[in-house]
Amino acid sequence: MYNLIREDFESVKDKINPLEDYYRFKLSALIEEINENAERDATGEKIKYFKNCFFNILTNPDDEAFGKRKYFINSLGTVTRLEIEILSNLFKSGEGSSYRPKTAPEGDLDISQYNGALERLRSLGFLNSFLGGPMRVGVNWADITRYSLSGFGNEFVLFCMETNVDKV
Numbered sequence: 001m002y003n004l005i006r007e008d009f010e011s012v013k014d015k016i017n018p019l020e021d022y023y024r025f026k027l028s029a030l031i032e033e034i035n036e037n038a039e040r041d042a043t044g045e046k047i048k049y050f051k052n053c054f055f056n057i058l059t060n061p062d063d064e065a066f067g068k069r070k071y072f073i074n075s076l077g078t079v080t081r082l083e084i085e086i087l088s089n090l091f092k093s094g095e096g097s098s099y100r101p102k103t104a105p106e107g108d109l110d111i112s113q114y115n116g117a118l119e120r121l122r123s124l125g126f127l128n129s130f131l132g133g134p135m136r137v138g139v140n141w142a143d144i145t146r147y148s149l150s151g152f153g154n155e156f157v158l159f160c161m162e163t164n165v166d167k168v
Contacts, residue, residue, distance in 0.1 A: 001038045001047045005054060012055055021061045030057050033070055037077030049076055049160045056159055075124055076160045083117045090149040091157045098146040118147045126153030
């Protein structure tokens with residue numbers, strides 16, 4: 001991860017705020033959180049996202065967002081590739097887009113894993129769930145439940161999966 005950071009550092013160094021703009025304890029705590037999570041899950045895709053977090057912290061000091069940023073970094077360390085895909089697709093699709101639980105097999109998709117990912121993302125606060133159909137006796141909840149990206153989930157994607165530094 002630090003090799004990737006070093007490679008991109010030259011293109012971003014002018015956008016990094018002076019050290020005086022940061023509360024040093026919070027800055028070092030967030031960088032340590034990134035380091036620990038990156039060591040635990042050193043997959044290529046997630047390393048890119050941890051790098052995004054690193055640059056987003058350095059280019060946008062926000063002491064008030066310390067707890068939220070720490071939560072995002074820890075959550076990034078635990079989300080699965082499927083969960084990242086769901087968040088990314090909903091983010092790219094824009095407001096009003098939603099997913100629904102699966103009730104029948106589609107290709108090699110594990111229905112339980114997919115539906116569990118939707119629920120897990122909802123429990124993390126990244127998705128909202130709502131009824132997208134009529135209530136009737138004997139209805140299968142999967143037929144009427146929809147999941148959309150929450151405002152908190154949108155912030156997660158912007159902080160971890162996007163960079164605010166001209167797309168490093």
